[in-house]
Amino acid sequence: MSGPVLVFVERAGGEPDRLSLEALAFAAPLGKALGVEVEAVLVGPGSADAAARLGGRGVARAHVIADARLDAYAPAGYAAALGAVVDARCPSAVVAPGSDRGTEVLAHLAARTGQPMAANVVSVEPDESWRIVRQRWAGSLLEDATLDAPVRLMTVAAHVVEAPDAVAGPAPEVVAHAVDLTVADLVVRVTGQEAPESGRISLTDAKVVIGGGRGVGSGEHFAVLEELASLIGAAVGGSRVATSLGWRPHSDQIGQTGLRIAPDLYIACGISGAIQHIVGCKAAKRILAVNTDPDSPIMAVADYAVIGDLHQVLPAITAEVRRRRG
Amino acid sequence: MNILVCVKRVPATGGRIVLTPDGQEIDSRYLGFTISPHEECGVEEAVRIVEAHGGSSAVLTLGPAAAEEQLRDAMAIGIDRAVLLETDGREYDPIATATAITAVIRDQEAAHGPFDLVVFGNEAADTGDFQVGIRVAIALGRPVVNGVKGIMLGDGSVTARREAPGGGWETYALPLPAVLGVKEGLNLPRYPSVPGRLRAKRKEVERVAPAWSQTGPVKVGLRVPEQQGAQVEILGRGSDAAPAVVDLLERIGALGR
Numbered sequence: 001m002s003g004p005v006l007v008f009v010e011r012a013g014g015e016p017d018r019l020s021l022e023a024l025a026f027a028a029p030l031g032k033a034l035g036v037e038v039e040a041v042l043v044g045p046g047s048a049d050a051a052a053r054l055g056g057r058g059v060a061r062a063h064v065i066a067d068a069r070l071d072a073y074a075p076a077g078y079a080a081a082l083g084a085v086v087d088a089r090c091p092s093a094v095v096a097p098g099s100d101r102g103t104e105v106l107a108h109l110a111a112r113t114g115q116p117m118a119a120n121v122v123s124v125e126p127d128e129s130w131r132i133v134r135q136r137w138a139g140s141l142l143e144d145a146t147l148d149a150p151v152r153l154m155t156v157a158a159h160v161v162e163a164p165d166a167v168a169g170p171a172p173e174v175v176a177h178a179v180d181l182t183v184a185d186l187v188v189r190v191t192g193q194e195a196p197e198s199g200r201i202s203l204t205d206a207k208v209v210i211g212g213g214r215g216v217g218s219g220e221h222f223a224v225l226e227e228l229a230s231l232i233g234a235a236v237g238g239s240r241v242a243t244s245l246g247w248r249p250h251s252d253q254i255g256q257t258g259l260r261i262a263p264d265l266y267i268a269c270g271i272s273g274a275i276q277h278i279v280g281c282k283a284a285k286r287i288l289a290v291n292t293d294p295d296s297p298i299m300a301v302a303d304y305a306v307i308g309d310l311h312q313v314l315p316a317i318t319a320e321v322r323r324r325r326g
Numbered sequence: 327m328n329i330l331v332c333v334k335r336v337p338a339t340g341g342r343i344v345l346t347p348d349g350q351e352i353d354s355r356y357l358g359f360t361i362s363p364h365e366e367c368g369v370e371e372a373v374r375i376v377e378a379h380g381g382s383s384a385v386l387t388l389g390p391a392a393a394e395e396q397l398r399d400a401m402a403i404g405i406d407r408a409v410l411l412e413t414d415g416r417e418y419d420p421i422a423t424a425t426a427i428t429a430v431i432r433d434q435e436a437a438h439g440p441f442d443l444v445v446f447g448n449e450a451a452d453t454g455d456f457q458v459g460i461r462v463a464i465a466l467g468r469p470v471v472n473g474v475k476g477i478m479l480g481d482g483s484v485t486a487r488r489e490a491p492g493g494g495w496e497t498y499a500l501p502l503p504a505v506l507g508v509k510e511g512l513n514l515p516r517y518p519s520v521p522g523r524l525r526a527k528r529k530e531v532e533r534v535a536p537a538w539s540q541t542g543p544v545k546v547g548l549r550v551p552e553q554q555g556a557q558v559e560i561l562g563r564g565s566d567a568a569p570a571v572v573d574l575l576e577r578i579g580a581l582g583r
C-alpha cells in the first residue's frame with residue numbers, strides 16, 4: 001500500500017500560485033498511476049483560505065500548518081512543517097513547484113532527511129524503479145534518470161505542464177497540523193521587505209513582453225522598447241548581454257541565469273538567440289523576432305519575424321498603434 | 327573575514343549543444359570551459375569582501391584534473407588559495423558532492439581556521455540540482471539562504487538580499503558562520519589582469535581525492551529536446567512590417583484599451 005502524493009502549494013495574493021497549480025497538474029497523473037490520492041500542503045499565514053480554493057483541482061485533502069512562528073518565510077522552518085506532514089502521511093512522493101522557495105524548501109527537506117531530490121522534473125513514470133525526465137541547463141538538455149527512495153522528492157520545471165482551469169468540485173478536506181520547531185529552524189527568515197516599483201508590470205505576469213539584446217546598442221536605446229511597452233501595457237526585459245553590459249538591471253534578465261517567462265507574446269528585439277536566452281522565453285505562446293539577420297538562431301524558435309533594424313521597426317509599430325487608436 | 331567559494335567547471339555552450347555519441351555528456355571537444363555563472367559572481371564577491379574587510383579567500387571545486395583551470399581563473403582575480411577535489415571521470419550526484427565538500431571543509435578549517443562564509447552558486451549551470459549548498463550547510467549545522475543577489479556584512483552577521491516572489495526584494499539576517507547560495511546579478515565580475523594571471527600560475531593547488539557514492543537521481547542519459555517545429559512567418563521588412571505586427575497584436579487581444 002503506497003502513500004499519497006503530497007504537493008507543496010505556494011500562494012500569491014491569497015490564491016494558489018501558477019507554478020503550484022502546474023505542480024498539482026503534474027501530480028495528478030502520478031497519483032492516478034500509483035492509485036493514490038493527491039494531497040496539498042500549505043504553510044504560513046493565509047494557508048487555510050488558500051486551501052479552501054483548491055476545489056476542482058483533484059486535491060483530496062489539504063494539510064495546513066498555520067504556526068505564527070512561520071508568519072515570515074523561513075526556509076528551514078517551512079521544511080520542518082512539510083516534514084511534519086510527511087511523517088504523518090508517509091507519502092510516496094513530495095512534489096514542489098520549481099520556484100525559488102519551492103526548490104529551497106524541498107532541498108532543505110532532502111538535506112534534513114538525507115534523501116535524494118530531483119530538481120526541475122518534466123515527467124515521471126512510477127515503475128519498480130521510478131523513471132524521470134528532468135531539465136539540465138535550464139531545459140536546453142533533458143536527462144533521463146531513475147529516482148528511488150522511500151519518499152521521492154521532486155520539483156516540477158516551470159511552464160512545462162499546463163495548469164488546467166479548475167473544474168467544479170468540492171473543496172478539499174482541510175487538516176490542521178502542528179509542528180515542532182527548533183531555534184535553528186527559525187534563525188533564517190525574512191526580516192525585511194522592499195515592495196516592487198509601483199505601476200510596473202512584472203515580466204512573469206505580463207501578457208506581452210518586449211526583450212532587447214545586443215542589437216539595442218545601449219541602455220538609452222531601450223527607450224524605443226519602453227515606449228511601445230507603455231502604450232500596450234507590456235513589460236520590458238533583456239538578454240544576458242543587455243544586463244551584463246549594465247543596459248538593464250539584472251532583475252530584468254530573461255534566460256537561464258534570470259527569469260523564465262510565459263507571456264502570450266514575446267517580442268525579441270536585436271536578440272540573436274543563444275540557448276541560455278531561449279530557455280527563458282520558449283514557454284511564450286508566440287515569439288516575434290525583430291532582427292536584421294534572417295539567419296540568426298532566434299528564427300528557429302520564432303513564430304513570426306520582422307527582418308529589419310529594431311530602431312526603425314519599433315517606432316513604426318508604436319506609430320501604427322497610435323494611428324489605429326486615433 | 328575568511329571566505330570559501332565553491333565553484334563548478336562547466337562547458338561554455340553557445341548556440342547549440344551537441345552530445346557525445348553515447349549520450350552521456352556534452353561533446354566539449356570544440357568548447358571552452360568556464361566557472362558556472364552564479365559562482366563567478368561568488369568569486370568576485372569574495373575578492374571584494376577581503377579587499378574591504380581583510381582576511382583571506384579560498385576557492386574549491388570538485389571536478390576533473392582540468393578544473394585546475396577554473397581554480398587559477400579565480401586566483402587570477404584575487405582569490406588567495408585553491409583546493410581541487412579531483413574526480414576520476416565518474417559523475418558525483420548531489421549527495422556525493424555535498425558529502426565530499428563537507429569533509430574537505432572540515433579538514434580545511436582544522437588546518438587553516440574557520441570560514442566565516444561559505445559561498446555556493448544557487449545552482450550549477452549544467453546539472454541544475456539546486457541543493458548542494460543547502461546539504462553542506464545542514465551537515466555543518468550552519469544557517470543558509472539561497473538566491474542571494476546582495477550581501478552586506480555586519481558585526482558577526484551577514485544580511486542577504488534576494489528577489490521576493492511576485493516582485494520586490496526580501497532580506498535575511500544570518501549569524502556567522504553562514505552559507506550563502508548566490509545568483510548572477512550579485513555584482514559584475516572583473517576580468518583578470520595579466521599580472522593576476524601570472525601570480526595565479528605560480529600558486530599551489532591543493533589536491534584531495536574525494537569519496538564517491540551514488541544515491542540518485544541516477545543518470546541514464548542525456549537528450550537534446552526536440553524543437554517545437556514552428557515555421558517562422560515573415561511579417562515584413564523594416565518599418566513596412568508595422569501594420570502586420572499591429573494586426574498580430576490586435577488578433578491576440580494585446581492592443582487592449
